[in-house]
Each structure stands twice: as C-alpha cells, then as structure tokens.
Amino acid sequence: MVDLIYQLFPYAIAFTIPLLITSLGGLFSERSGVINIGLEGLMLMGMFVGAFTITRLEMTNPGTAVWIGLLAAVFFGALFALLHAFACVTLNANQVISGIAINMIASAVTVYLARLITGSGNIQIIRGMSRITVPILSEIPILGRLFFTQTYATTWLVLFILAFATFLLYKTRFGLRLRACGEHPHAADSAGVNVYLMRYLAVMISGACAGLGGAAFIVTLSGEFSGTAAGLGFLALAALIFGQWKPWGILAATFFFGFASTIANVSQVIPALSQIPGIYLKTFPYVVTLIALVLSSKSSQAPKAIGEPYDKGKR
Amino acid sequence: MKTKVRVKKDLYMSLFAVLLGLIAGAILMAATGNNPFDGFNFLFRGGLMNIERIGNTLATATPLIFAGLSVAFAFKTGLFNIGGAGQMLIGGLCATAIGLTFDWPKPILLMAIIIASLIGGALWAALPGFLKARFNVHEVVATIMMNWIAYWAVFYIIPQYFKGPFLETESQRIPAAASLKVPWLTSLFSGSYINLGIFIAIIFVAIIAFILERTTLGYELKAVGYNRDAAEASGISVNRNIIFSMAIAGALAGLGGATFYVGFASNMQIGVLPNQGFDGIAVALLGANSPWGVFLAALFFGLLHTGKGFMNAMTSIPPEIADTIIATIIYFAATSVLIERNWDKIKKIRLTSLINKRKAEQLEADSGGEQ
Numbered sequence: 001m002v003d004l005i006y007q008l009f010p011y012a013i014a015f016t017i018p019l020l021i022t023s024l025g026g027l028f029s030e031r032s033g034v035i036n037i038g039l040e041g042l043m044l045m046g047m048f049v050g051a052f053t054i055t056r057l058e059m060t061n062p063g064t065a066v067w068i069g070l071l072a073a074v075f076f077g078a079l080f081a082l083l084h085a086f087a088c089v090t091l092n093a094n095q096v097i098s099g100i101a102i103n104m105i106a107s108a109v110t111v112y113l114a115r116l117i118t119g120s121g122n123i124q125i126i127r128g129m130s131r132i133t134v135p136i137l138s139e140i141p142i143l144g145r146l147f148f149t150q151t152y153a154t155t156w157l158v159l160f161i162l163a164f165a166t167f168l169l170y171k172t173r174f175g176l177r178l179r180a181c182g183e184h185p186h187a188a189d190s191a192g193v194n195v196y197l198m199r200y201l202a203v204m205i206s207g208a209c210a211g212l213g214g215a216a217f218i219v220t221l222s223g224e225f226s227g228t229a230a231g232l233g234f235l236a237l238a239a240l241i242f243g244q245w246k247p248w249g250i251l252a253a254t255f256f257f258g259f260a261s262t263i264a265n266v267s268q269v270i271p272a273l274s275q276i277p278g279i280y281l282k283t284f285p286y287v288v289t290l291i292a293l294v295l296s297s298k299s300s301q302a303p304k305a306i307g308e309p310y311d312k313g314k315r
Numbered sequence: 316m317k318t319k320v321r322v323k324k325d326l327y328m329s330l331f332a333v334l335l336g337l338i339a340g341a342i343l344m345a346a347t348g349n350n351p352f353d354g355f356n357f358l359f360r361g362g363l364m365n366i367e368r369i370g371n372t373l374a375t376a377t378p379l380i381f382a383g384l385s386v387a388f389a390f391k392t393g394l395f396n397i398g399g400a401g402q403m404l405i406g407g408l409c410a411t412a413i414g415l416t417f418d419w420p421k422p423i424l425l426m427a428i429i430i431a432s433l434i435g436g437a438l439w440a441a442l443p444g445f446l447k448a449r450f451n452v453h454e455v456v457a458t459i460m461m462n463w464i465a466y467w468a469v470f471y472i473i474p475q476y477f478k479g480p481f482l483e484t485e486s487q488r489i490p491a492a493a494s495l496k497v498p499w500l501t502s503l504f505s506g507s508y509i510n511l512g513i514f515i516a517i518i519f520v521a522i523i524a525f526i527l528e529r530t531t532l533g534y535e536l537k538a539v540g541y542n543r544d545a546a547e548a549s550g551i552s553v554n555r556n557i558i559f560s561m562a563i564a565g566a567l568a569g570l571g572g573a574t575f576y577v578g579f580a581s582n583m584q585i586g587v588l589p590n591q592g593f594d595g596i597a598v599a600l601l602g603a604n605s606p607w608g609v610f611l612a613a614l615f616f617g618l619l620h621t622g623k624g625f626m627n628a629m630t631s632i633p634p635e636i637a638d639t640i641i642a643t644i645i646y647f648a649a650t651s652v653l654i655e656r657n658w659d660k661i662k663k664i665r666l667t668s669l670i671n672k673r674k675a676e677q678l679e680a681d682s683g684g685e686q
Contacts (some may be wrong), residue, residue, distance in 0.1 A: 087649055
C-alpha cells in the first residue's frame with residue numbers, strides 16, 4: 001500500500017499541475033468579475049501551440065524546444081483570451097455564451113490547423129520534459145520520496161507562480177484593485193481604477209495560465225496534441241469553485257481532483273485499486289463540486305459582481 | 316404589429332451573424348491557401364446535391380433541432396441550459412439500453428425508447444433545476460458538472476453492460492427493431508441516414524410553440540423569465556417553474572440523444588461528449604429562441620455538417636471549417652447585444668427626428684392658424 005502511494009504520487013502531482021495553473025488563471029479572471037467557461041478552449045490552444053512549436057524546434061534545438069513551446073503557449077493563450085475579453089469587457093456580451101464560443105472556436109480552429117499540418121490532426125512530440133530528482137531535499141524521509149523525486153520542472157514553476165499569484169492578489173495594490181473590480185466595479189471605478197483595463201489584464205492572465213497548463217500537460221503526461229482537452233479545463237473550473245475562489249483552496253481542490261483522476265486512470269492495472277469502480281472516482285470531482293455549491297449556497301465566496309458586464313454609465 | 320417588427324429584427328440579427336460566420340470561414344480558408352469560393356461551393360453542394368445528401372442534412376439536423384429547442388425553452392424561463400450534451404448522452408443511454416434489452420415489436424419498442432429518453436433527459440436536467448430553485452446554485456455550473464458526470468457514467472456503463480463484439484469503446488449495434496430508421500424512408504432518400512426522428516422533431520417544434528404561446532404553463536414560464544419578482548408577486552411559483560422548465564428542456568435534449576444514438580447512429584461511442592449539445596446553443600441563439608427559428612437554424616447547421624465531408628473530399632480544406640463557422644456565429648451572436656443596441660439607437664434617432672419634424676409642422680400650422 002505504501003509502495004503504491006509512492007508509485008502514484010508523481011503521477012498525481014503531474015496531473016495536478018496543469019489543473020492548478022489553469023484554475024489559477026480562472027481565479028484571476030473570475031476575481032475581476034469575468035466568468036471564464038472558456039478555460040477548456042484556452043487550454044486546448046496552449047496544447048496546440050505548445051505541441052506545434054516543440055515539433056518544429058526539437059530537431060534543431062532539443063534542449064530548449066520544450067521551454068520555448070511553453071512560452072509560446074503562454075503567449076498565444078493570452079492572445080486568444082483577448083477575444084473573450086473583447087466580447088465580455090468592450091462589447092458587454094453574455095460572458096457564458098462568449099466562453100462557450102471560445103471553447104468551440106478553439107476546438108474547431110486547432111484541429112483545422114493540426115489537420116493541415118499532420119493530416120491526422122494529432123501532433124506528437126518526440127521528447128517531453130524529463131523528470132528530475134531534487135538533490136538534497138529528496139533525502140528527507142517519506143516527504144522527500146513523495147514530493148522531491150521524479151518531479152518535473154513545470155511543477156516547481158507552477159508552484160512558484162501560485163505563491164507569486166497569491167502575493168500579487170492579496171499583498172499588492174494591483175491585486176486589491178483587481179479584486180475590487182470583481183466585488184464592486186462601480187466603487188472601484190469611482191476610486192480611480194480603470195475597470196476595463198483591469199478586466200482585460202485579468203482575462204489575459206487567465207489565458208496565459210491556461211495556455212501554460214495545456215502545454216504542461218502535453219510535455220509531461222500526454223506527449224501529443226489530440227484535438228481535445230478532455231474536460232481538463234472544466235475540471236479546473238470545478239476546482240476553482242470547489243476551492244471557493246481562493247489560491248490555497250484551489251491548490252487543495254486540484255490536488256484532490258488530480259489524485260482521484262490518477263487513481264481512476266490506473267485502477268485497471270493495479271489490483272489493490274481495481275475494487276473501486278472507476279465511475280465513482282471519475283465522477284467524484286463533479287459530484288463534490290455540486291455538493292460544495294449546495295453547502296456554500298448560504299455563504300458563497302463567489303465574487304459579487306461576477307458575470308455582470310461593467311457599464312460606466314450606470315454608476 | 317409589434318411582434319412582426321421583433322421577428323424582422325431577429326431575422327436581420329441572425330442573418331448578420333451567419334454572414335459574419337461565413338466571412339470568418341472564408342478568411343480561414345483563404346489564410347490557409349484555399350479558395351473560399353470553391354470551399355463554399357462544395358460545402359453547400361455536399362449538403363444538397365442529391366436526394367441522399369438532403370436526407371443526410373435532415374438527419375444531421377434532427378438532434379440539433381432538439382438540442383436547440385432545449386436551450387431555447389430553458390432560456391424563455393431565464394435559465395441557461397448548457398447541459399444539453401449530458402442530457403443527450405443520458406437520453407441516448409436510456410434508448411440504447413432499452414433497444415438492446417427488450418425484444419418487442421418495433422412500434423412498442425420505439426414508443427418505449429422515446430419515453431425512456433424523455434424521462435432520462437428530464438431527470439438529468441431536473442436536478443440542476445432543483446438545485447437552482449432550492450439552493451440557488453447557478454444552473455450553468457451545475458449543468459456543466461452534470462455533463463461530465465454523464466460523460467463518465469456512459470464511459471463506464473457501456474463497456475460494462477452493453478459492450479460491442481469488437482471494440483471496448485463502443486456498444487453493440489442496436490437491432491433494426493430498435494432503430495428509428497425505417498426501410499421506406501431510407502429507400503425514399505436512396506439510402507441516407509434519415510429516420511423517423513425528423514418527424515418527431517417537427518411534432519415537438521409544434522408542441523413547444525403551442526406550450527409557449529397558448530398555455531398557462533408557457534405563460535408562467537415566460538413570466539418567470541421576464542421578471543422573477545413580478546411573477547412571484549402575482550402568485551406564480553417561481554421555484555416550481557424553474558424545475559419544470561429545466562425538466563422539459565432536459566426531456567427535449569434527451570429525446571434528441573435518442574434520435575442521434577438510435578436514429579442517425581446505431582451504437583454509442585464512449586469518451587465523446589456530443590457536439591450537438593453545444594451546437595444547440597448556437598442553434599437557439601440563431602433561431603432567436605423561437606421554436607420555428609430553431610428549426611430553420613438547425614437545418615442550416617445540419618447542412619454545414621453534412622457538406623463538410625464532401626468539401627473535404629473535393630478540396631484540401633479540413634472539415635472543421637463547419638465547426639469554425641458555427642463557433643464564430645455563436646461568438647457574434649453573443650456580442651449582438653451591441654449591434655442590437657445600436658440598431659435601437661438608430662431607430663430612436665430616426666423616430667425622434669420624425670417626431671420633432673411633426674412637432675415643428677404642428678407648431679407651424681398652429682402659429683399659422685393664430686395669425
């Protein structure tokens with residue numbers, strides 16, 4: 001049993017990380033007052049751009065291709081999110097419909113382009129990210145083996161971004177303003193905050209994070225772009241809600257979901273787990289999110305102005 | 316008179332969104348080195364060229380009609396049902412389960428399949444409706460969660476109970492008695508996918524139009540959609556209507572699932588969330604949430620989806636162009652509020668200038684009279 005946990009842990013963490021960063025992106029967008037159902041599409045864009053860039057570069061510069069791919073995914077994720085921001089912030093569009101449109105545009109356009117490139121629509125990368133064992137820390141009993149062996153560099157990058165994002169949101173002027181836009185945009189505006197600009201930035205940050213999440217999934221776990229994000233973006237959205245729109249809540253929620261999904265994925269091959277029906281493990285994140293929504297219905301932590309287009313004239 | 320203006324305006328809005336969608340498709344074709352005129356030529360010919368393809372267009376449109384009706388119906392009550400995909404899966408699962416389990420004569424079996432898919436879809440959507448009514452859980456989030464619960468439920472139930480002979484990832488083929496396809500219709504359209512679903516869809520379009528326009532239930536549902544507080548104050552039970560509305564929307568999507576999985580197709584694949592659930596949102600937006608508008612919009616999307624294969628065979632344009640066009644239409648439909656507002660503004664300016672002119676004339680006439 002202990003060995004099993006040791007075996008599963010690296011996979012669970014690797015699965016958690018793309019969810020965590022995407023969910024964190026969703027946090028920025030929703031805390032600024034813009035619902036982001038388009039996380040799935042933004043992730044898919046990151047997967048496509050990441051896989052495409054890496055396949056182009058891995059022959060000539062095998063060492064840096066993965067990192068350039070991640071960077072490109074971040075950039076194009078942010079760029080693609082601009083479409084959502086433009087609809088929601090400038091055009092006062094329905095944010096849910098715009099998010100759905102983002103998902104549909106992403107899945108149509110990326111597969112369209114992938115088909116032109118490879119014919120089959122799948123883009124396979126040759127070398128993903130290699131696992132590293134952190135030198136001294138991995139010597140720590142138990143914890144060292146759980147957390148510091150066979151890790152990916154993206155894991156540490158994302159955890160660093162998590163810490164930085166928490167600092168940014170809660171300890172800086174920028175974070176306070178961003179959160180104010182999601183709670184009471186009119187008050188924020190009258191205090192001199194440019195609500196439109198803040199929301200644009202927040203949505204673009206969410207695109208960048210989701211793009212990174214998608215590309216991280218490609219370079220660590222899947223190794224190919226296959227035309228779908230398989231619901232990861234929606235899982236990240238569920239984690240955002242289950243984590244009650246808070247960074248550390250999201251960390252806990254994504255780890256929870258990541259672990260459950262990992263167990264479900266491997267339960268077929270590991271006898272000790274095959275007794276647990278996969279259906280319970282796979283539906284677990286969504287069911288607990290529904291339950292969490294019911295339980296928190298009295299005291300929801302959701303940003304108050306979420307989903308409302310900001311209209312300066314109504315101040 | 317007023318409704319006529321409204322319909323005209325909606326029609327212009329929809330045509331404008333379609334135009335923008337087609338332009339976006341043309342740009343994407345041109346940007347990837349293809350001739351858009353060729354592309355559209357083959358796209359539309361692929362959906363209309365002969366009787367078989369017309370049949371396929373109708374068959375492809377059938378689940379879209381149901382999915383669109385589902386979204387439009389919930390929208391009338393101010394609810395956003397984006398759980399169409401999950402409800403379709405559950406409806407399809409119920410239909411497949413009945414079709415593979417019972418050995419009844421075709422009419423009885425089809426009746427049972429229709430009823431089971433209606434009930435399955437209705438229950439799957441009634442839960443988010445209940446959560447919304449009782450706990451104020453946002454239906455958008457709840458239906459997304461229900462989509463993925465349905466996805467994984469089908470993923471595990473099909474291989475366990477209805478596994479096909481060759482592949483782990485699909486169910487057995489349903490017997491001919493359980494299929495909505497009937498020989499006379501198939502041969503009439505020279506072997507296309509068309510099935511009884513299209514007739515059921517037309518009947519349901521008429522039923523929904525009747526419920527919304529001519530019944531107390533429809534009136535109450537719409538009243539809740541227009542103004543929840545006013546409806547509550549005038550004695551309409553808002554909570555009950557929310558659950559009703561979601562259940563009916565889910566029933567429509569569930570039946571749509573049956574027309575897809577035991578009509579258009581003849582088995583269920585696992586690991587796929589049916590696109591029609593989301594296309595239904597586009598259908599409802601394009602059809603301006605009116606039942607017959609939904610019908611027309613679904614036919615148009617059915618045409619795009621049917622023609623894309625032919626276009627792909629004749630040119631080097633990938634079939635995803637159809638999905639790109641539909642997605643762009645949704646995007647522009649979402650932003651059409653702005654266009655609509657400007658439309659109203661132009662109307663208002665025209666109207667005020669007209670009124671001012673009249674006033675000036677009146678004033679002139681009055682002052683003329685005094686002299």
